[in-house]
Amino acid sequence: MSKLLITGATGAIGTNLAKHLKESHDLVLADIDFSDFPDELKEGAKIVEGDLSELDNWDDALEGVEYVIQLAGNPDPEADFYNELVDLNYVLPQNLYKKAAESSTLKRVIFASSIHASDAYPDNVQVKTTDQVRPDDLYGVSKAYLEALGSYYAFKKGVESIGIRIGNYTEDDEELDPNSDFHSMGMYFSVRDMNHLIDCCLTAELEEPYLLVNGVSNNSFPRLDIESARVKIGYQPKDNAFEKLNKM
Numbered sequence: 001m002s003k004l005l006i007t008g009a010t011g012a013i014g015t016n017l018a019k020h021l022k023e024s025h026d027l028v029l030a031d032i033d034f035s036d037f038p039d040e041l042k043e044g045a046k047i048v049e050g051d052l053s054e055l056d057n058w059d060d061a062l063e064g065v066e067y068v069i070q071l072a073g074n075p076d077p078e079a080d081f082y083n084e085l086v087d088l089n090y091v092l093p094q095n096l097y098k099k100a101a102e103s104s105t106l107k108r109v110i111f112a113s114s115i116h117a118s119d120a121y122p123d124n125v126q127v128k129t130t131d132q133v134r135p136d137d138l139y140g141v142s143k144a145y146l147e148a149l150g151s152y153y154a155f156k157k158g159v160e161s162i163g164i165r166i167g168n169y170t171e172d173d174e175e176l177d178p179n180s181d182f183h184s185m186g187m188y189f190s191v192r193d194m195n196h197l198i199d200c201c202l203t204a205e206l207e208e209p210y211l212l213v214n215g216v217s218n219n220s221f222p223r224l225d226i227e228s229a230r231v232k233i234g235y236q237p238k239d240n241a242f243e244k245l246n247k248m
Helices: 012-021 081-102 138-157 182-186 191-203 227-233 241-246
Strands: 003-007 026-031 046-049 067-070 108-114 161-166 168-170 188-190 210-215
Touching: 003 012, 012 026, 012 191, 067 081, 081 108, 081 138, 108 138, 108 191, 138 161, 138 210, 161 191, 168 191, 182 188, 182 241, 188 191, 191 210, 191 227, 210 227
Parallel strands: 003 026, 003 067, 026 046, 067 108, 108 161, 161 210, 168 188
Antiparallel strands: none
């Protein structure tokens, strides 16, 4: 059973991944506050509670860890650069990679990028990870930075990484809006497909030490191209927003 650290563990994605992975991995869960986190997910896991934008709080977090799922950060597209993005979306990831480069046990970092790193393309364009980054806000800029940071540490420091440009992560299909436009439906990303994509990221053998993939479900008209994820890491999503909405 491999040891796996999830940062930003109390968020929606982190909580669902903890549920999904707790039986197959020895979990380390890190976040700034676990007061509302389910007790059943804390049981058997190592809890690291603190601000990971402070380098000292990483001292024990990576001990014996083989895989990191980096979700920590400010996900608000309207976040203020100086007061809300710098520490969480710039300093914190650098702290992770600095410590990752010093680790003797770490095999791979899997980090959450976002569709916001490329969502300034016109709505009728299906975006590939090989297309030039085109952020639609300063949050997207911070994710483009994270992608560059992961690439730097992979090719120059030997820290293997897979980045996922996450689309519209949807916890409950009741959140699907029958009046959604094609653009919105094309960004749909189900919990089941996200869990599967993470499984693929954990087990795939990479041709190079860095890979960036798009994370959306098997939508009829996907906003993000997922062929690279299919071919390179075996991603086979099951859910389709267009089919789900047709059944409502």
